[in-house]
Structures are given as C-alpha cells and as structure tokens.
Amino acid sequence: MGKIIALHSYKGGTGKTLLSVNLAATNVRKGKNVCLLDLDFRAPSLHAVFKASNSEYWLNDYLNGVCEIDKVLVDVTHEHGRSGKFFVGLANPATEAIREMSAKDRKWEMRALGRLLSLKTSLLNDMDLDYVILDTSPGLQYSSINAIVSADIVLVVTSLDASDIKGTQRMTRELYDLFDKKTGILMNKVLAEILSSKKEKAKFYKHFNNIHKLPILEIIPCFCDVLRAGGTYIFSEEKPEHSFTKTLDKLATKIEKF
Amino acid sequence: MAVYKLEGKSTRILEKIKECLDRLNEKMDVMIEIQKHGQRENLEIPDVLDVMTLLSLPDHLRKTAVTLCKLDQATAEEVAEQTKRARAVESGYLNQLVIMGYLKKKRRGRKAYFYVEKEA
Numbered sequence: 042m043g044k045i046i047a048l049h050s051y052k053g054g055t056g057k058t059l060l061s062v063n064l065a066a067t068n069v070r071k072g073k074n075v076c077l078l079d080l081d082f083r084a085p086s087l088h089a090v091f092k093a094s095n096s097e098y099w100l101n102d103y104l105n106g107v108c109e110i111d112k113v114l115v116d117v118t119h120e121h122g123r124s125g126k127f128f129v130g131l132a133n134p135a136t137e138a139i140r141e142m143s144a145k146d147r148k149w150e151m152r153a154l155g156r157l158l159s160l161k162t163s164l165l166n167d168m169d170l171d172y173v174i175l176d177t178s179p180g181l182q183y184s185s186i187n188a189i190v191s192a193d194i195v196l197v198v199t200s201l202d203a204s205d206i207k208g209t210q211r212m213t214r215e216l217y218d219l220f221d222k223k224t225g226i227l228m229n230k231v232l233a234e235i236l237s238s239k240k241e242k243a244k245f246y247k248h249f250n251n252i253h254k255l256p257i258l259e260i261i262p263c264f265c266d267v268l269r270a271g272g273t274y275i276f277s278e279e280k281p282e283h284s285f286t287k288t289l290d291k292l293a294t295k296i297e298k299f
Numbered sequence: 300m301a302v303y304k305l306e307g308k309s310t311r312i313l314e315k316i317k318e319c320l321d322r323l324n325e326k327m328d329v330m331i332e333i334q335k336h337g338q339r340e341n342l343e344i345p346d347v348l349d350v351m352t353l354l355s356l357p358d359h360l361r362k363t364a365v366t367l368c369k370l371d372q373a374t375a376e377e378v379a380e381q382t383k384r385a386r387a388v389e390s391g392y393l394n395q396l397v398i399m400g401y402l403k404k405k406r407r408g409r410k411a412y413f414y415v416e417k418e419a
Binding site: 147148150151152154155158159161183186187190215216219220221 | 354361417
C-alpha cells in the first residue's frame, strides 16, 4: 500500500513547496504514481507551478463536501510525467476563498479531518497511487495539523535559523510525538561551506541529530541555480543532472526505506 | 424432537443473558469512568473532536480517539485491533470519550458502535 507524506515546517519560507513539488516529480521520474496536494489554503502556490488558475473544482470544494476528490485532481502526466502518473490537487488562490478558509469553525475542521483521512482509501487504495504528498502551511494551524494526523510520514523542513530550530524542537515534542508520527528532518538551504568535507558533514549530521532527536533524512545545500529558477519550472525535471536533483533522488530512496 | 426444541430455547436464553451482561458491562464501564472523573454534569459539556482537542487529550485517550477518527465508526474490538490494546481497555476509553461529549454510541443488534457526530 502507498504512503501519505506531509511536508511541514515551523516557519514559513523554509522551502516546503519547492521540496514537495520536486520530491513528487522525482518519484514520478522513478516510475511511481504520485498525487501532490496543496493544503496551504492561506497561501496557495501549486496553481502557479502547474499553471492552472481556472480549475472547476479545488481542494477547498472537496473539504467543503461539495465534490469528491476525483473532480479536484488534475492529471499532469502528459506535461510532467516520465514513467509514473502525476496528479495534482490545487488550493483556490482567490482572495475570497482564502478569507473563507481562514474563518472556518471547529466543527468544519473536524469534518475536514474526516475528509482528509478518507483519502487513504480513495487515493492509495482505489486509485492505486504510491505516494500522496501534502504541501502544508507552516506552524500550528488547523489545516497543517489535519494533514499531519492524516499522514503516514511527516518530513519537517528546517533551516539553520535559530528560531526555526527552537520552534522545530518544540513542535517535535508537542505535535509529532503526540500523534506517534514517523518523522524525519530535511535541513534545507544549508551553506555549502558548512558541508565542505565528509568529516564536516558527519559532524553536522551528528550535531543536528542530537538537537532534534529525529533522523536527519537529508541535508540540502543552498543552490543559487534553484533560487534563480524562481519556481517558474520544476527544477528536478528540467535539470536532471544538477546536484539538487541528485540530492532529491537520494532522499526519495531514503523515504522508500523509511 | 422435544430435546432439540429445549436445546434451541436454552441457546436463545443464554444468548439473551450474554447480551444483557454485555450491556451491563458497558454501563458499569460508564459508571466507573463517571466516578473516576467526578460529577456527570461537569463532564457533559459537548465538545468537538478536532485536532486541537486531540492534542489536549491524555496520551491513552488520544490514541483511541485518533484510531476512531481513522475508522470513522467502530466497535471497541475493532479499535483494539488497531491499537493492539485489550478490548476491555478500549471499551473503557471509548466510553470515557462518550461521557466527555466527544463521541456518540449506538447499538446495532448486540454490538455497540462508537462514532464522531459530524452533523451540525
């Protein structure tokens, strides 16, 4: 059976969306059938990556109980598939929709959790997908905690920022541990000079393993080329030989065995 | 022939007694939980089983509640299969969650089903 993976972080701007999109594309390239869902209803992003701003149905509609998940999913296999199937579910980027989603009450959030939990059956069983990747909003928000509860694996994206490290430690104790989630850390935007030698890299791994008390699944260096691309295309798809793409290949293999 | 009739009747009576004992057992669980947690009036404030509530529950109840959310509707036995804890333990926890107002319980035949009330 496939797995649901949620990418989460304490702070915004850690690179969750970039890593979600490229991890999904990497798995598709490896022949896996993948569905990528944008659960960041406060700042939707995937519509820009996949250039689909006029969807008939959004994930907002699925959570509202207006439609079933098959109406929301956009098949992007033709444009972005290599070996596997690739579906995306987008969050509505309209200001009115963002405002509406941030004003939902607790009863609605409870029903939304039920709808997300049922994706395990509809996507992993019925559609026979290998991975459902959830791109979440940062911090302790309803939509992101709902995603964490629904996921089999949580990947926490952190930077080297001191407040981000402290916040991630707190979330590990007060969120991921409480839900017994299989959790791994992705250290993103790490300066290349810190990882200058194998010895330095090993020291870095050990240091952050002790800090987070969680496995550091991957250290992703800060690549100027990735920043330069500005999210206008799927980097790992366009640059298969780039170090960033190779790092994600390694990460995808690690997740398979995680 | 008369012996078979008598045996059939005895089986039905025994089944009825077992059913009554099961119900009694569940009522006892509820009473024990009420005793453990003080007055029923204080516990009957209806609440919503959303993720913030799940975070605030003690570990043992959270595990039961999350499992029930995943199953949507289940008996204590079905929850126990997932949590790998004893049926009687899960029955106690589920009844406690009912008392706390987070879950509902309904009977279908001899089985008691627990579920989250999702309608407004």
